[in-house]
Every structure is written in structure tokens, then in C-alpha cells.
Amino acid sequence: METFSEMVPEEKHRVLICCMMALAEPPGTAGFPNPLYELGYEIDILEWDAVLNSKGEVVAPDIILTDKRSNHSMVMECKSSELSENQIERYNNVERTDLVDWGISSDDPRKLTHDITLVSSYENSGTFFNTLHQWNCTFPALQVGLVQIEKIVNEFSREELNRIFPIRIRFEYIPQYLYPISRESPDHVVMEQILQGLLSRLYRHESEEFEVDLKDVVIDTFPHWESMGADIRAKIMQKCQRIIAVASKDDVIGRYIEYQYMEHQSGRIKFRIPNYRRTNAVQAFQRVGTEYIGRLRKSYVQQRLF
């Protein structure tokens, strides 16, 4: 797997989201602390397209964590790139009633308070900190490092939150399957999920081949498909069409996947593992899949480096 620094910004963004989600996960995520869950926070909303603030401006928080009993929400924006003054301004204009309109519920919505919380990784902390300073940003900001999550500037309105930092972690233990794929994930991550989906379908169908619309595979791969806007869906579909078309022409993985492109439609996949019930047949598919994903990953890392 590529290291964090080799990832595209969007993939880093996904990892930061996973990290924040994990802090509010119930027990079960071994090796990673969950102090926000212990304080009462739950994951309320995950990566929206966009919502409106009190001034009618668009904001797109990555994740909102809410402690219903304390009527407090953390509206989180994970940053893997620069933060603009305009973005800060828009978040400044987020009010309690906006959160209620977005569907955040608490024991007493009239008493709901919130903190906009900015999150960055150890990699861009310098520029991130400078930007906050430059724009006189008052939001609490967290930095995810290799061994701890620190609050680097400003205070939360809820005192208990200020006390839990720094949180000791191991960066490599961030549970990445909490949010395994985002709309910007690189080809090898998407392909991995597609292969998993195809094999799962084959075993559920109990037949050595089946045909399916690519669209159904894509919906299966991106479980938050329903909540995406039309433009994003179209982009994802194009990306998946490209990924599958390339795979179907590959000498090795192409033996399992046929793809027929159809204009104005997603196209149709024929997936086949001869003698799929035999261990060696499914082992062979595993070897081929792993090798193919490895090639995609290698080419992705090289593209990132050069």
C-alpha cells in the first residue's frame, strides 16, 4: 500500500475522515481509541455534497459528530489541501438552525450548540497553521500525527473536549474500512471493491458466470450513491467505465471480465470463474486480482512521484 505521503489529496482526505469517525466509534475498533464515543458523540453525517448555511452559502462538512444528550455537534472539515478565507467565512455563518435543517437531532434542538472543527494531517500542519493565523480563524483545529492527535489552536466551546487532547494513536492503526472508498479514490481502490462485489455476487448466485449492468456494480461499490448529486454520479460512472474497460482488455484479469460499452447506458459486465466452487479456481482468481491491483497501485504511485 502506498504511504500516506504517496496518496492523492483526496485519498488522504478519506483517511482523515476515517480517523475522525474512529474516535466516535463504539468499542470494537481494537488498537484505536474512541474518546469522543465515550463522551457521547455519534457519527451523524458523512461526506455530503453540499448544504446551505444561514446566509444561503454552500458548505460541505465531511462529517458531523453529535452528542445528543449534551446538545453539542462537532462539524468537521478535514483538510488535505489549503484552507481559503472564503471557506472559513462560510463556516462562520453556520448557525444552530442550519444544523437542525440539515437533520441533526439532539435531546433539545433549541439548545444545540456546535463547534466547527478543522482537521489536518501532520504533513501540511505548517501551512495549515499559518493560514488559520492569517485569516484570524477561531475554530478549534486538530492535527493528526503519527503518534497523536493534537489540538493545535483555539478551544472547543465544550470544556470536556479540550481535556481529551492530545489523544495517543498509531497512525497505521487508523481503521480505513470505516469509509473504504470515496468518490475520488484511485483506480486500485475502486477496482479492489469492484472485484469484491463481483465475486460476492457470483457466490450468491451460485453460478460460474453472470451478467450485470455496470451501474448495479457501481451502486454496490459506492454505498452512498443515493446521496450523491447527478454530476458526481456521472463522474464516478465514467471512471468506473474506464477502469472496467481497461481491466477487460488485460491479458490476465480480462479472462474473468468482459465489458460491453453501450452508449447512454452504463454498459454490461459478464463475470466468469470456471469451476468457481473448486478451491484452486478461486485461488487463481485471487492471485490474478491481487497481482492486477498491485500493478494499478504501482502505476498510481509512480504517477504521483513523477
Added chain:
Amino acid sequence: MQATDEINKVKQPEIRNRMDLHRFLEVVVNKTYELEKEYQRLEEDLNMVKSYIIESHKPVNELTASGYTIRVSKTDDPTLFIVNFKKTDMSKFSTLYVDVFDDRFWTAHTVEKSAIADPFIGKIARTEIKNDYIWLPSQYMGRFKEKGIPRGITLQYSEIMGDEEEKLIGDLSMKLWGTASGDVLELFRNLPHIKALIQKGGEEKLYHILDVCEGLSYSSPLSGIGITYTSKDDCDSRYVLDDIIYKGKFTARGGNSIDGHLYLIRNTKEEYANVIRYIEEEIAMGLVHNSPLRMTGHPISIILSREIEDIELFSNELISCKYPFRLWGIPRYVTKEVVAITGVDLHTGGKLNLELSSDWVRLYLHKNSCGNTIARLYSIIQHHYDSNATLEGVEYGNLF
């Protein structure tokens, strides 16, 4: 020999309903104990009542097992079926009475010898898609002691992970009979502490033995338990001697109460099914599409007491696609010590993602995947790598 012949040639009566089945099983249970006592015969030789809990996601008339010919017949009761089976190259059919009142967790009763029934059930559970054993973890097996008077325990361990040099114990199987058997098991599990105490004394030559002792602590899963179950407040002293195996096999070794045997099965099945449903409803992960978008479920982790020294080797065994794990997966190495696996359970086709470190295995079960996947993986790790492994991921109490 007259009595032995009599039971060996148990005439399989015509079973038309549950009442017929109950009567038939009761007769066999009553005879079994006397015969076993008199002739000291082993289970394989006797036609004891054996009942298997099987998980199935298919109707009984779709039951198949490669290498077997199967005939399914109805009874007057729509939830009770007779399944006749024989190896394709054999001539004689054997019989199972399959209770599908719970259409997912069936109970298959038989009086066939274990040598005939076990391989058939094994074939269904091990190789057929959407059929499986139930997998009672060691901790659950231990609680049978509270359900009846313990008579003995069975430990079965077969190390399949790690390279040969790492295997200190390899395969281990033993039966301990008598009331002290639980204490002996407890002793095994405390051996690392004993080792630490002796090490303080600096006895070098004992170290190898001590290592073996430590190995025993993670090689002693409770695979089987024998109990005497007595019905509560029963003035007629009705009881049954039952042996329970962790893969959901119940053998009535005798007594005078088939009801006790049936109660143990029903009670286990209900408790197990409740846990599996809890896993599927509360733990399996998905997204709720109502606005706003919310996540449901959460990961669950197997905590190991025995460190994994070679993650790659362990991970390769886990996703070898072979029995017992039957997991397919594409591994991603986050670091040398952490691997993430995008996987599929080949028992059911369900999606399962995993993350492994030297101390834990995180499991992310997808919504609509089968909860038995978690129980199987957990139980197999106990029987093949670390019998002290625990499953964590619920806020209050334990899953099993």
C-alpha cells in the same frame, strides 16, 4: 449380545410427524446408556441419538452434497422432513430427520452411527454454499457447565497458522473426564503465570517444558463438553447424558429424557440465533439512505493473547480460500505490521473486510452478510491459533 444386536439394528419406524419422532428418539435414548455401560462401547459403534444444528440459507429440498445421493421426503408436518442420503457409490441409504421449524437454523436428528452421519453433515457444512455449522466459541461451551452437571471435556486444537518452527504444540486433542476436568483446563490456561514464577527461579533446563506449558495455554479450546442434564424441579429424576461439540453436534449418550436433549438443543439454538441476528442487525455495517446520510453498525475485533509474529504468513493462511476459513481476499499492506484485506466469505458470498495487526483482527461485516461468518472466524481462530482469543465490540457484556 442380544441387546446389542437389537440397538445396532434399530428399526427406523415410519415417521409421519413430531410425535412419532419424539417416541422413536426416546426409545433409543433409553436403550443407549444401558448398552454403553454394559459393553463399554464407543460412540462410533452405537446408534445413539445425535442431533446437529445446521445453518442454512436454502430450503431443505435444495439440499445437496457432492458425492452423495439425497432424497428429501415430506411428513405430515410441514416443518419436518426426512432426508435419506447415501454415498454415490454405496447402496444403502441412511436417514436424517430434519426439523426446519426455524427455517435458518435447522436441527437434524439421526440414530445413524457417527461414522456415517458426521461426514455427511460435514460435507454439507464444509463445502456447500449457504450451509454451515454453528460455531460455538470456547466461552459459550464453558457455560454448559451451568446448564448441567459436567461429566467431562474435550480439547481439540490443530495449529494451521504460522510456520513449522513457530508451532510448539501443533495438533493436540484430549478428553478429560470427571468433575475435576474443568480445574485441569483452568490450570492449562494459567500456565504462563506458572512459567513466569518458575523463570524467576532461573531453572534453565525447564525452559523448553515451560514453553510447551505456555503453548498449552493457547492450545486448549473447549471443543466438547459432556453434561448430565436434569430437568428442573422434576420429582421423577428425569435426566439425559449429553455430549456437545462446538460445531453444534449433540449426542444423547443415554438417560430417560429425550426432552432434556431437545431442550438443550433448542436453548442453544435460540441463544446462538439471537447473537447472530444481533450481529447482522447491530454490527454489520451499512449506510442509511434517509437524509441525512448515516452509518449503521461498527467493526468488531478478535483480541489475541498470542502475538502474530509473521503477519504475511498469517494473512495468507486466512485468505487461502481453503477450509476452515474459506475466505477470499486481496491484501493491502499498510505497514509490515498491519494488513488490510478486502474479502469475501466463500461460505455465503458475503463481504467481509479485515485489518490485522499482531494483537488483533478487526472485522467489518457488510450489511446483508451472514453473522455466522463472525462466529466461524472467531471459533476457528480459537481452535487453530489462540484458544484464549476474545471477541470484543459490544458495550455491555459479551456476544458469546
